[in-house]
Amino acid sequence: MMNLKKIISIFSLAFILVLAGCGAQMTSEKTAQNPEYIASDATGAKIELDAKPKKIVSLIPSNTEILYRLGVGENVVGVTSSDDYPAEVKNVPIVATTEINVEKIIGMKPDLVLGHASMMSYNKDAYDQIKKANIPLFVVADAQDFDAAYKTFTQIGDLTGKTKEAEKLISSMKATDKSSRKEAAKKVQTKAKVWLEISPDLYTAGKDTFINEMLTNIEATNIVSETGYPQYSEEQVIKAAPDVIITIYPNAKQEIAKRSAWKNIPAVKNNRIYEVDPSIVSRPGPRLIEGQEALFNAIYPTNRYILNETIADFSF
Known part of the structure; x- marks a missing residue:
């Protein structure tokens, strides 16, 4: 017959195992209820992913550039016909031109689709179908x-498990920006x-645009005082x-x-007309x-400088 001490030990062990099981279950439930990859988008919707997205569709070039810069380019499975940077993106299937190919996207079964608020009015139906x-x-x-662009980098970094890479990118860009202003x-x-x-037809960029902020940062004066993208007269x-x-x-x-x-x-009169790549002055991306x-070197050619020599290593 078992002595009292042995019986107590058996019951104690059983109780501990039950607690451990409950703890594991609670931990599992907690993980399910609190996904690691979370961000709230422009519509106020909260996106929660239980795992890093392995297949991502990007529906605007700036999002694509961010994904590649954060190191998840290999997970991008669909882009738009306007995507042209980096070079590797040319090998990615196109899922949107003037319209979004919803059937193609759904067939890809992506873990995440990155849309854009600027396209909401054109693509609302497509966005709704993707959600459904x-x-x-x-x-x-x-x-x-x-x-605002830095906030986007953080959000995409949080959703893709690249929060630290996003922080490093932002820190590097801020340091370079500070140097360029100085x-x-x-x-x-x-x-x-x-x-x-x-x-x-004389559309231009005024206040509350990247271009205006850049001109201010490099000690140039934008002749446009209106907000946004107004049309001027000759x-x-x-x-x-x-x-x-x-x-x-x-x-x-010409x-x-x-x-x-x-x-x-x-x-x-002085032949001071210069063309600048639109993708680096208007896309809210890493470039x-x-x-x-580029704007500084065009406007002040005798004072040219190259930021890459003074700061900012954007590689990870």
Whole structure:
């Protein structure tokens, strides 16, 4: 017959095992209830993923650039026809042109689809169909300044398990931005007045845009005082008499040369018309600082500098 001490020991062991089982169950439930990969999107929806997404669809080029810069490019399985950077993206299947191919996306069974607030009005039906298929859709906010872009990097980093990489990218970009401002303040004696032409019909960039923030950061003056992307008249540009004209569409210099009324604008008289890659000055992605550098070197060519030599290693 077992002694009392032995009986107590057996019951104690059984009780501990029961507690351990309950603890494991509680831990499992806690994990299920609190996914590790969480972010709230532009619509206010909270996206919660239980695991790192292995298959991601990106529905705007800036999101694609962020994914690649954070080191999850190999997980991108679908992009748009406008995606052109980095070079590897050319090998990724296209799931959207002027319209989103919802059937193709659903057939891919992605773990995450990254949409964009700027496309909501055009793609609402497509976004709704993707959600109805129980595919996580995160609508990225339409960032129009550096801080908002940094928030996007953080959100995408959180959703893809690349939070630390996002933090490092943001820190590096902020350091480079600080250096470029300091460099510009030191080298620029007289601020140049700049007209930035987005299209031949004289759409431009005003306040609350990346372009305006970049011009301010590099000690240049945007002749546009309105907010957003207004359309100007020839008379407005002529009256403002810009020292430099920056364009972001092909063959703009030839287009401007046809405007006889512009011949006395300082920028035209002095042949100060420059084309800049639109993808680095308007996409809210990791190359914004490169866009700022490109604008500085175009507007102040005698004070050229290369940021990559002074700061910022963006590699991980």
